[in-house]
Amino acid sequence: MEAQLPALAGPTRRAIFELVAGHELAAGDIARRFEVTRPAISQHIGVLKEAGLLAERRAGVRRLYSADASALVGLKEFIDRFWAVGLGNLKAVAEQEFSSADQQSPAR
Numbered sequence: 001m002e003a004q005l006p007a008l009a010g011p012t013r014r015a016i017f018e019l020v021a022g023h024e025l026a027a028g029d030i031a032r033r034f035e036v037t038r039p040a041i042s043q044h045i046g047v048l049k050e051a052g053l054l055a056e057r058r059a060g061v062r063r064l065y066s067a068d069a070s071a072l073v074g075l076k077e078f079i080d081r082f083w084a085v086g087l088g089n090l091k092a093v094a095e096q097e098f099s100s101a102d103q104q105s106p107a108r
Helices: 004-009 011-019 027-032 038-049 070-102
Strands: 055-058 063-065
Touching: 004 011, 004 038, 004 070, 011 038, 027 038, 027 055, 055 070
Parallel strands: none
Antiparallel strands: 055 063
């Protein structure tokens, strides 16, 4: 998670990751979709690869990149812990509000 979070902090790297999440793309195909230089895209790809977020496959002289979503498992588990705590807190507040409202309603 320590490598994935900073790698995804940059908007261009997040966009690259999302772009290759559904299918493989060559570096040139990725670069054409951005208004930055090819060397800059290569650096972004390198950061994502170093973080384990991109898989690389060679097809002849081309390098094809795809997202490796399994690298996000640790990050997802980290975020899910906060989500679970938040939902637990929300449930406790809702139950308390319901209980208070029930006690304040007049008896029929």
